[in-house]
Amino acid sequence: MIKTELPLLQLRHRQLLPIIQGGMGVGISAHSLAGAVAREGAIGTIASVGLAIHHPDLYAKTQRCKDRSIIDQANLEALDREIVAARSLAAGQGMIAVNVMKAVDRYPEHARQACESGADAIIMGAGLPFDMPDLIKGYEDKVALIPILSEERGVRAVLKRWMRKGILPDAIVLEHPRYAGGHLGAPNPQDINNPRFDFKRILVEIVNVFESLKIDPIPLIPAGGINSLERIKEVFAMGASAVQIGTPFAVTREGDAHINFKNILLKAKPEDIVTFMSTAGLPARAVLTPWLKKYLQREEKARERATPERAKCAIWAECLTHCGLKDGTPEAGQFCILTQLEQAVIGNVERGLFFRGSEALPFGEEMRSVHETLTYLLSGQMPKLA
Ligand SMILES: Cc1cc2nc3c(=O)[nH]c(=O)nc-3n(C[C@H](O)[C@H](O)[C@H](O)COP(=O)(O)O)c2cc1C
Numbered sequence: 001m002i003k004t005e006l007p008l009l010q011l012r013h014r015q016l017l018p019i020i021q022g023g024m025g026v027g028i029s030a031h032s033l034a035g036a037v038a039r040e041g042a043i044g045t046i047a048s049v050g051l052a053i054h055h056p057d058l059y060a061k062t063q064r065c066k067d068r069s070i071i072d073q074a075n076l077e078a079l080d081r082e083i084v085a086a087r088s089l090a091a092g093q094g095m096i097a098v099n100v101m102k103a104v105d106r107y108p109e110h111a112r113q114a115c116e117s118g119a120d121a122i123i124m125g126a127g128l129p130f131d132m133p134d135l136i137k138g139y140e141d142k143v144a145l146i147p148i149l150s151e152e153r154g155v156r157a158v159l160k161r162w163m164r165k166g167i168l169p170d171a172i173v174l175e176h177p178r179y180a181g182g183h184l185g186a187p188n189p190q191d192i193n194n195p196r197f198d199f200k201r202i203l204v205e206i207v208n209v210f211e212s213l214k215i216d217p218i219p220l221i222p223a224g225g226i227n228s229l230e231r232i233k234e235v236f237a238m239g240a241s242a243v244q245i246g247t248p249f250a251v252t253r254e255g256d257a258h259i260n261f262k263n264i265l266l267k268a269k270p271e272d273i274v275t276f277m278s279t280a281g282l283p284a285r286a287v288l289t290p291w292l293k294k295y296l297q298r299e300e301k302a303r304e305r306a307t308p309e310r311a312k313c314a315i316w317a318e319c320l321t322h323c324g325l326k327d328g329t330p331e332a333g334q335f336c337i338l339t340q341l342e343q344a345v346i347g348n349v350e351r352g353l354f355f356r357g358s359e360a361l362p363f364g365e366e367m368r369s370v371h372e373t374l375t376y377l378l379s380g381q382m383p384k385l386a
Contacts, residue, residue: 001017001040001041002017002040002041002371002374002375002378002379003378003379004017004018004378004379005379006018006232006233006236006378007236007241009043009171009219009241009242010219011043011095011121011144011170011171011219012120012144012170014095016041016042016043016094016095016242017040017041017042017094017374017378018042018232018241018242018243019037019042019043019242019243019244019245019374019377019378020042020043020045020097020123020146020173020221020223020242020243020244020245021033021034021037021042021043021044021045021244021245021246021249021370022045022099022173022223022244022245022246022249023045023046023047023048023097023098023099023123024045024047024099024181024182024246024249024250024355025047025048025049025050025099025101025182025341026047026049026050026051026053026338026341026342026344026345027047027050027051027053027054027256027257027341027342027345028047028250028255028256028257028261028345028355029044029045029046029047029099029249029250029255029256030046030047030051030054030082030086030256031046031081031082031083031085031086031089031256032086032089032254032255032256033249033250033252033254033255033256033370034046034082034086034090034096034097035085035086035087035088035089035090035096035254036089036252036254036369036370036371037094037249037370037374038086038089038090038093038094038095038096039089039090039091039093039094040093040094040370040371040374041093041094042094042374043094043095043096043097043120043121044086044090044094044095044096044097045096045097045098045099045123046079046082046083046086046096046097046098046099046119047098047099047101048079048098048099048100048101048104048110048111048113048114049075049101049104049110049319050075050319050338050341050342051075051078051079051081051082052074052075052077052078053078053342053345053346054078054082054256055074055077055078055081058074058075058077058078059074061074062074062075062317068317071317072106072109075106076109076110076113079098079110079113079114079117080113080116080117083096083098083114083117083118083119084117084118087118095120095121095144096118096119096120096121097119097120097121097122097123097144097146098110098111098114098119098121098122098123099122099123099124099125100114100122100123100124101124101125101126101127101183102124102125102126102127102128102129103126103127103183103280103282103320103321103322104126104319104320104321105319105320105321107124107135108131108135111124111132111135111136112135112136114143115136115138115139115142115143119143120142120143120144121143121144121145121146121170122135122136122143122144122145122146123146123147123148123173124145124146124147124148125147125148125149125173125175125183125185126148126183126280126282128149128154128157128158129147129158130157130158130161130162132145132147132162133145133162133165133167134165140167144170144171145167145169145170146169146170146171146172146173146221147169147172147173148172148173148174148175148185148223148244149172149173149174149175149185150174150175150176150177150184150185150186150197151185151196151197151202152196152202152205152206152209154185155172155174155206155209156209156213159209159213159215160213163213163215168215168218169218170218170219171218171219171220171221171241171242172206172218172219172220172221173221173222173223173244174199174202174203174206174220174221174222174223175222175223175224175244176197176198176199176222176223176224176225177191177192177197177224177283178192178193178197178224178225178358179224179225179357179358179359180223180224180225180246180285180357180358181246181247181250181285181286181355181356181357181358182246182284182285182355183278183280183282183283183284184275184282184283184284184285185197185282186282186283188277188283189275189276189277189283191283192275192283199222199235199238199240200238203220203222203235203238203239203240204238204239206220207239219241219242220239220240220241221240221241221242221243221244222235222240222243222244223243223244223245223246224357225357225358225359226243226244226245227245227248227359227360227361227362227377228362228376228377228380229376229377229378229379229380230380232377232378245377246357247265247356247357247359247361248361248362248373248377249370249373250262250265250356251265251266251361251367252367252368252369252370252373253367253368253369253370254369254370256345257344257345257347258345258346258347259347260347260348260349261344261345261347261352261354262367264287264289264344264349264352264354264356265287265354265356265361266361266364266365266366266367267365268287268356270358272287272288273285273286273287273288273356273358274286274287274288274292274296276292276296276299276333277299277324277331277332277333278324278332278333278337279320279323279324279325279326279332279333279334279335279336279337280320280322280323280324280332280333280337281322281324281329281331281332284355285355285356285357285358286353286354286355286356287354287356289349289350289352289353289354290349290350290351291340291343291350291351291352291353292353292354295335299333299334302334302335303324303330303331303333303334304330305334306324306325306328306329306330306334307328307330308327308328308329309328310328311325311326311327311328311329312325312326313325313326313336314336314339315336315338315339317338319337319338320337323337337353340352340353341353341355362376362377363376368383
């Protein structure tokens with residue numbers, strides 16, 4: 001195991017390196033990345049959504065298909081294959097988690113498949129995961145439950161609801177909307193700088209929640225913009241037990257996306273990284289590449305024109321429960337998010353949507369391995385340039 005002066009994370013009687021590689025859809029964190037991270041003794045996460053893109057036989061079944069059950073089945077089979085492959089790469093080290101987004105229409109089936117395929121943990125965000133314990137019935141002993149939340153109110157509400165079911169989270173990820181990549185846990189882009197999301201504040205507030213609910217402390221795991229040992233030490237000093245890191249892992253050699261995807265993230269300057277309203281009705285952070293630039297130019301008009309009468313799903317997959325395009329809701333984005341994210345993972349620079357966190361990457365524009373990334377983050381030692 002990589003040497004670190006940081007305390008290890010205790011989860012389900014296992015001692016783990018205190019880093020979760022965040023789930024990144026569509027297809028950005030699949031078996032190769034999650035397996036490599038777990039093999040080092042940390043937690044590698046597969047994002048459950050749209051994994052058929054990595055399996056040509058399954059992906060072919062989903063194309064121009066108007067039978068929803070065939071599309072769903074192909075994606076579940078892809079998730080099973082990815083979990084099995086990641087477990088094999090991990091060779092019994094670390095943990096393999098599956099990230100399930102509450103905003104995805106088939107999230108209960110994804111959570112169930114994760115349990116059946118042998119995931120060690122389910123990490124659920126993009127919505128309040130009140131029903132997470134119900135989804136894993138029969139697997140309580142095998143699967144750790146880790147919700148992703150962004151503010152004290154949400155943590156308190158989830159804990160109260162779960163306590164009524166007699167279950168508590170194994171850990172809680174606290175994602176800061178000012179820094180994270182992908183969908184953000186704030187009501188709108190103007191709200192992301194609100195001090196209620198700050199790690200220093202929320203870590204204290206949640207300890208107070210534990211005390212007021214009379215429960216033992218649960219490991220708290222900040223996420224968003226954590227890119228060095230100094231930053232990790234800072235949040236540990238505030239009371240964190242581990243950190244979740246996304247963008248720095250997306251650009252590793254083992255990352256499951258096309259090289260063009262990694263280069264877009266690696267080369268993005270701070271002024272190229274923007275926050276906008278996603279079709280899921282949440283703000284999102286991405287690199288301003290050609291497709292996003294064009295979309296943002298016509299966004300206002302597209303949102304003004306949106307009505308439920310004119311709305312329809314562009315691809316029959318109906319991936320999100322609530323989608324601005326499918327439902328014709330002007331408050332949300334007006335594009336097909338699955339199409340755009342699929343184009344990104346296969347490296348289409350013109351048409352893709354490239355999610356990215358806001359902060360600098362540990363090795364600048366250099367692409368490194370998972371081992372080098374974890375070594376740098378955990379020991380502070382910069383590996384020599386190749
Ligand atoms: C390309 C990309 C895709 C992401 N997709 C998801 C996702 O599908 N589900 C999720 O819960 N979080 C997603 N995230 C958020 C990450 O898991 C992670 O929490 C966040 O990016 C942490 O911030 P950092 O990138 O600054 O380390 C994504 C982030 C990126 C960069």
